[in-house]
Amino acid sequence: MEKGTLLYEGKAKKVYRTNDENIVWIEYKDSATAFNGEKKASISGKGRLNNEITSLLFSKLQELGIESHFIKKLSETEQLVKKVDIIPLETVVRNLAAGSFSKRLGVEEGKELSRPIVEFYFKDDELGDPLLTEDHIEVLQLADEQEVALLKEKALHVNTILRDFFKELGINLVDFKLEFGKDSSGDIMLADEISPDTCRLWDLETNEKLDKDVFRRDLGNLTDAYENILARLGGQTVCTK
Amino acid sequence: MEKGTLLYEGKAKKVYRTNDENIVWIEYKDSATAFNGEKKASISGKGRLNNEITSLLFSKLQELGIESHFIKKLSETEQLVKKVDIIPLETVVRNLAAGSFSKRLGVEEGKELSRPIVEFYFKDDELGDPLLTEDHIEVLQLADEQEVALLKEKALHVNTILRDFFKELGINLVDFKLEFGKDSSGDIMLADEISPDTCRLWDLETNEKLDKDVFRRDLGNLTDAYENILARLGGQTVCTK
Numbered sequence A, B: 001m002e003k004g005t006l007l008y009e010g011k012a013k014k015v016y017r018t019n020d021e022n023i024v025w026i027e028y029k030d031s032a033t034a035f036n037g038e039k040k041a042s043i044s045g046k047g048r049l050n051n052e053i054t055s056l057l058f059s060k061l062q063e064l065g066i067e068s069h070f071i072k073k074l075s076e077t078e079q080l081v082k083k084v085d086i087i088p089l090e091t092v093v094r095n096l097a098a099g100s101f102s103k104r105l106g107v108e109e110g111k112e113l114s115r116p117i118v119e120f121y122f123k124d125d126e127l128g129d130p131l132l133t134e135d136h137i138e139v140l141q142l143a144d145e146q147e148v149a150l151l152k153e154k155a156l157h158v159n160t161i162l163r164d165f166f167k168e169l170g171i172n173l174v175d176f177k178l179e180f181g182k183d184s185s186g187d188i189m190l191a192d193e194i195s196p197d198t199c200r201l202w203d204l205e206t207n208e209k210l211d212k213d214v215f216r217r218d219l220g221n222l223t224d225a226y227e228n229i230l231a232r233l234g235g236q237t238v239c240t241k
């Protein structure tokens, strides 16, 4: 497989073409952003950590029958994935109240919800990723009713698997964001990344935050938190001391 | 019927007890507020106009079988209604894109939606009335699944009737907000008000705004706009010139 020209660059990853038009080459960057890009930093090692963690999680999900864009890890910061047309929705699953949910709706952070819920946000940086109802998704023609039902079902299935998986590692999966895409034959599958950038992960015993909130809220060293997650996942950690 | 003590005072109305515990006495005030109370004014005649318009619209809806809290108009600014426990949801129906819908989702104001949609907002001034998904409504226990389905159905039924009714009067019903409540026997019915404060009403020919946006956006004389609506509804207008 040959790495081609840059297709696009996002806040966390660069996407390159390859000599196969159905496959792209993803490079995880060392940049951290929050609040729709208002807060920014370059954090050495973050690209490697998210690439390793995402690769492990997509592999785990594939073992359990959850189809995704993931093909293989190429290097510490690179992976090969199926090229998809990303559906412009951020699909969020919440188990406990936290972040914008707590703030917007006045629910104490950490409160367990009576059941996991799915939310959709319009993936549009200019609009600031607004929350959408299912009616919004339909009239904006971002997805049809059946697709929305499928995304919800897939998201809740991923939640069931990951929540148990993290629990065994002493981690509370509070909430997470997924992106889905359509491959060249129209199949809808999981894409993008699943990492401490896109999940809220709390230590089950201490509630210590081991995710991007460390950066958002200046709670300490981000890579220490991500290394902690990677170590528990059984991945190759790097001693930087 | 005797007017009792003040039960509560909102931004637009005062609610008094009566000698019947299932009936309250509503007084429409001359105050205008917008942007969650940030913009305020006292506008002479507004209370009368909203009381007259609401009374006419609830009467019309009752003729067509839509149950509501409305019992009768008492005076220019007062009406008797059934006392209900207001469900803390603002139920919004939209036919055309406008206001927060346009701004949040990047849709040009005035664009007709492919079908009418229903939105729910948490009626909570402190939280700024945030948009809710149906999952939010359930986990916050604001209403259960059946109740949400009922509110949607009732709201769309009201829309069908009012849209046609206003159309005959040369008015485009762009969107509107409803409140529902439960009476002492648990029946869910339409409550609160339906007025140019709670509807977007545009002249069908000119698109002139004949609603609270005149106040929100400083587009001219508010009572002239509301008198125009009342006149078309066949109500008793007052010459103030």
Ligand SMILES: Nc1ncnc2c1ncn2[C@@H]1O[C@H](COP(=O)(O)OP(=O)(O)O)[C@@H](O)[C@H]1O
Pocket (backbone or CB within 6 Å): A008, A009, A010, A011, A012, A013, A014, A015, A024, A069, A081, A082, A083, A084, A085, A086, A179, A181, A191, A192, A193
């Ligand atoms: N399999 C894929 N095929 C094509 N694009 C993808 C795939 N997976 C993720 N992407 C997209 O790659 C882009 C870069 O990712 P990222 O840096 O996280 O972007 P963003 O700034 O939008 O968060 C995003 O638009 C993401 O949706």
Ligand SMILES: Nc1ncnc2c1ncn2[C@@H]1O[C@H](COP(=O)(O)OP(=O)(O)O)[C@@H](O)[C@H]1O
Pocket (backbone or CB within 6 Å): B008, B009, B010, B011, B012, B013, B014, B015, B024, B069, B081, B082, B083, B084, B085, B086, B179, B181, B191, B192, B193
């Ligand atoms: N039939 C009713 N019984 C009891 N309360 C009602 C009824 N109809 C409306 N209300 C409530 O009366 C209050 C006063 O109305 P308003 O001034 O419009 O309040 P707000 O400032 O919340 O918009 C509101 O809380 C409204 O929901």
Ligand SMILES: [Mg+2]
Pocket (backbone or CB within 6 Å): A010, A011, A012
């Ligand atoms: Mg991203």
Ligand SMILES: [Mg+2]
Pocket (backbone or CB within 6 Å): B010, B011, B012
């Ligand atoms: Mg009100």
